[in-house]
Amino acid sequence: MIDKTCEPLTRALAGIEDGMTVLVGGFGDAGVPTRLLGGVAALGLRNLTVVSNNCGTGELGVALLFKHGCVSRVLASFPTQVGNHHFRRAYEGGGLDVEIVPQGTLVERLHAGAAGLGGVVTRTGVGTVLGTGKPVVVVDSETCLLERPIRGDVALVRAHLADRGGNLRYRRSSRNFNPLMAMAATLTVAEVDEVVGAGELDPDDIHTAGVFVDRIVRHGGGA
């Protein structure tokens, strides 16, 4: 089995470039790959499209991407939170395009991207401003929106355990978007608490198969 652990951080982030679409796991502060995000912010990248349920609070995680002006477009279900001053500032400064996506539609658009599907057919958003102007499909006389797949050039995910081959386990509700995003990108980098040897995770206990994961860094490592 190939060893996917990867240090230093800059090596784990190699290939992430201006203009790319970056999927970021997490919900609120749970399951957010803070070390990876700190690393991306430090690279000084520009014009990233970020897909993340929230837009970060405080001085950690996704917030840093806004603080350092890395983001030109963000897709999120819940951007407005107390403490999201870096997002607010970026938004109010202009030059940041925000697309509000219903959380379940975000899920299914990521699933479509992950699974090579051409779109999502959902009732969610019909008759609302978030459905306005979108193509519709009528199924059994019910109107549904046809939503587009989301795929990342990169996914940054946060897990609890990994084996060297990239098999991942998450802890509690920090699982959230991480498994889905890990499958929906061309390059997937995981930040984990602990790395064990190949075969030390029971095949039935793996949440994300290593085949979806390209590189692993430890949560506690340096910048």
Next chain:
Amino acid sequence: MIDKTCEPLTRALAGIEDGMTVLVGGFGDAGVPTRLLGGVAALGLRNLTVVSNNCGTGELGVALLFKHGCVSRVLASFPTQVGNHHFRRAYEGGGLDVEIVPQGTLVERLHAGAAGLGGVVTRTGVGTVLGTGKPVVVVDSETCLLERPIRGDVALVRAHLADRGGNLRYRRSSRNFNPLMAMAATLTVAEVDEVVGAGELDPDDIHTAGVFVDRIVRHGGGA
């Protein structure tokens, strides 16, 4: 937590009626709920629509539904196998409508049924006889089929472990279609090797949440 274990078998199958759509977990002989299927066959039901990757071999499992003339329609990706004489006989006797569904399309149609989506947009099957006559959606100038959701009135699934509240764990590749089908039906009945108390499965180790499971029977129990 409610105790979902349910005996005798006839009680676990109560409410399954002529003409219903029944999702049956399993791939080949792995992960097939044989006790539940024996029970359904013994009920002498008629005109069932069965959704199952395979159509059974020998004298066990899905084969019994064909043997006892319960099925008028079947959706499967791989019905033709050595030893499937009961399916063959039902098919050649007429009165059995067979819809061949590509395995990954079967997966996504079940997912759409499970997740309340209006359809599936997939490249799979385009330009083949299985795509002929189906509605298409053009996404970024690529033609995709629009496939319909599949939802069961009943799902019969096979797991290894359950807790009393219906949380399930599967063993090895007997997992296959079972988690998906467990989520895609109105009534889900699980056949398991062992039942443990609520709280004895770690919340991170559950493959199918008990909220999707209505009744549990033991694999070793009587007819």
Next chain:
Amino acid sequence: MDEVAARVAADLPPGVCVNLGIGLPTRVASHLDPQRNILLHSENGIVGMRGLAAGEGPDWDIIDAGKQPVGLVAGAAILDHEDSFTLIRGGRLDVAVLGAYEVSRTGDLASWALAGEPLGSVGGAMDIAVGARRVMVMMRHTDRHGRPKLVQRCRHPVTARGRVRRIYTDLAIADVTPTGFVVRELAPLVTLEHLQGVTGAEVQADGGGHGAA
């Protein structure tokens, strides 16, 4: 609003799976009778959520949709977001109790953004409103300026059309029916006339078996 929360809790049928929206509906949790086996769902992937016990420290990997630390009941399960929204839209979420800015007489829900504000946060609300088998709203009867929140047509951006079945407010319990709002109960000392005065659409007295309290 704690009496309202208690009333919502008492009205939930035993054994159901319920999603409580951020804000006021969260208060329903502390009024649930554990004997009635009600399963709390949180869209970020918990089935079997509970409030933290007195003195129980937070585990920041276990949070609710409002990003606050919570606990897990015995028999709880963790889901990823995909299975969590499969539960929501696929028929296994029996009841949603949501907060709202407005509810229209046809059951339209406005809960995710304010009219004229450039940004809103929809979260899982649209999926929950579309997917839950029964959508109930728990809110104050009027906004902080005293304006009606039960209205003829929503002024704020809509979350879902025609999905709300029942509204619990500090003044009344009303159902959305084909003929509009029907009052099932009035809070103590509240008259139908008073209620009509603070409601933006016609409120009908209950003609059926549910006598006004």
Next chain:
Amino acid sequence: MDEVAARVAADLPPGVCVNLGIGLPTRVASHLDPQRNILLHSENGIVGMRGLAAGEGPDWDIIDAGKQPVGLVAGAAILDHEDSFTLIRGGRLDVAVLGAYEVSRTGDLASWALAGEPLGSVGGAMDIAVGARRVMVMMRHTDRHGRPKLVQRCRHPVTARGRVRRIYTDLAIADVTPTGFVVRELAPLVTLEHLQGVTGAEVQADGGGHGAA
């Protein structure tokens, strides 16, 4: 066909994730060099499959797509069908080696049903053919009646259009190119003229750097 299987195995780049179709392609597995870290995928939910070791008993919960018992390598993962087909169609299946009834000069694959037969079994073939990053076919050059299986247009029902990139047969290795079949290698003692005689479409000599063996 074991030499062909060995050749396919040798041509697989190190570290790739590969799906081997039922039938002949399965034989590739026993020729893989363990040092090259090739991950075998089975669509019924295994990543990291291996053949049973000598004397190793079957575990009937661990089967391949052909329903035969197999083993798991250290570091293997079990997936449900949904994640397994996400892998297939989503870009993480690097190579598929499939069996075929026919391959057309434009890369159409016919592998799942015979012309005129009322029933066929498609299994995962259509998804794999559409989803794998590189689709290769391993088959005999002619059918049991000696008829060509590399053809102008498929006579049998098609699995996917224009997806096959390379074909390994007992007589040759050929690529599907914009101008049709180009022979990359001939088996020992096979001439291009002989190959053309048993092929249903034009076979072109390799004009590039891949000298015919």
